[in-house]
Amino acid sequence: MYLFENPVLQRELLVNLRTKRAFFLLAIYQILLAAVVLIAWPTDERLDLSSSPPSATKLVNLFFLGQYVIASLMAPSFAAGTITGEKERKTYEMLLASPLRPGAIVLGKMIASLTHIGMLIVGSLPIIVLCLPLGGVSVYEVLAAYLGLIVSVILFGAIGVLSSSYFTRTASSLVVSYLAILPLVMLAVLFWNSLSADGDLRLKLAVLVFPAFGLSGVILMGAAAAGRMLYPPDVGSEGKEVIDLEKEAEEAVGLVIQPDQFPDRLFAPPKKQELMPDGANPVYDKEIHSEIFSQGTLMLRLVIQISMVLAIPLMGVFLFFRAEQAPWFSVYVIVFNMLVGPVFLASSMTSERERQTLDLLLTTTLTPTQILWGKFVVGFRVSAVLTGFLLWPLLLGSALNHMFWTNLAAVAAMFAIVLMVCLVNAVVALTCSLFQRKTSIALLTTYAVLLFLYVVPVALSTLAKTLDFTEPTSEMLGWTGVASPFAALFSLPLDTNLVKDNPAVNQGNLPIVLGYFAFSATLLVLSAIAMVLRLRSRRGLSDD
Incomplete structure (x- = not known):
């Protein structure tokens, strides 16, 4: 048996x-x-x-x-x-x-x-x-x-x-x-x-x-x-579980999410107690007040607690004891957003298919832009706030460690790169959700796309350095880093206060950093155009 x-x-x-x-x-x-x-x-x-x-x-x-x-x-x-x-x-x-x-x-x-x-x-x-x-x-x-x-x-x-x-x-x-x-x-x-x-x-x-x-x-x-x-x-x-939020809060171990208090209301606002105002986006209003807590708070509580437990030792190592390796803490924040961010958007459109409500949504008076904007803002808001919790150690470390005071431009660039990653991850997840039929497939497709964009360029560049490729080949592979925030992070210039072993100022590689922002902005624009055209044509979206 x-x-x-x-x-x-x-x-x-x-x-x-x-x-x-x-x-x-x-x-x-x-x-x-x-x-x-x-x-x-x-x-x-x-x-x-x-x-x-x-x-x-x-x-x-x-x-x-x-x-x-x-x-x-x-x-x-x-x-x-x-x-x-x-x-x-x-x-x-x-x-x-x-x-x-x-x-x-x-x-x-x-x-x-x-x-x-x-x-x-x-x-x-x-x-x-x-x-x-x-x-x-x-x-x-x-x-x-x-x-x-x-x-x-x-x-x-x-x-x-x-x-x-x-x-x-x-x-x-x-x-x-x-x-x-x-x-x-x-x-x-x-x-x-x-x-x-x-x-x-x-x-x-x-x-x-x-x-x-x-x-x-x-x-x-x-x-x-x-x-x-x-x-x-x-x-x-x-077979759907009946979840009592009050009982769940009483039995919760560790963190308890309270929607009526700050900062919990930023990513999990309380349920509505009044009518929706005129001119509001009904898609956004429904998603932010209903979908977040429809399956309880267990996932949010686990995500926050696990991420903070990992962030504390990484903060001590990379922001104080080995401050010259500060970009590695931002790498951890980006990996966290890669894993968590797509969850809130990869199901945006596929969940409508699974509930068989997509046809009803498409026949409303809402424009494709309103539908996509409502879905996007909710998912981006939740993922950005959860990621922002991990950026507090970076802000605290740069304020308390005097070695960062002469590298404020690099610290600001780290924040900007993380923000761009949040935008790209959210848009890619929403795009995959629109072009797939099942939430699980949309989420795995999102992970595959992000791994290809973020990890493959760095892997190719590392492989070229490890195996001593010729200089033209290594330089050509290095330019693929414009698609990866990891390559952009390690291309930021740092002065001798952080890079103690280097007597000269580390100039970094600003073309890679600027190229990353240009590539990401282009990707955002093309993805938005593809989603709008997909919704306007409505071909292949109907359940029938």
């Missing part, structure tokens, strides 16, 4: 592995890893295989790091919708009424969601086997790395399933899963790199210690998810 005769597992495996997406994803995954190996393959005419050539070591480390990051990003996308998908398809109530035990349901969901990623990991073995003859890593280190990778994927999948049991929307489950997984990925990468000199210790920790703690966490989170299904909260029609 739990494994071999589990109907949930059998059904999920058939549905997931027979889709075109499964084969397409496997092909893309293999192509990406093969491309990393091909680009990073040593160009030396002769390699001394007896002394572990540095170029081969770089290749293997780059391969493992790339695969770990890709698998970590993919695990929540499969697991975070396992239970919320049942709620969205309105089959959760029937699942609870079935004779299956909650543990069997959770186990079947978890195994089915991670089987596809397991196939991807196993499929990468032939690629790493090609790298072994070059030296730089032993077979035991390869096995330890794959063991750590498999345990990490299982742990991240358990986090996704646990989040999925607490939320009613896949988007909320996905963003909380990513926020919980982010510090774990950072710690794992730091652990692997910091112990690179001591291979024996790294091998023992990866084989003995990490799997024990990881699998213990998996068991605990699986038991918690099963317990929530065994004693589910009150559900109404179609």
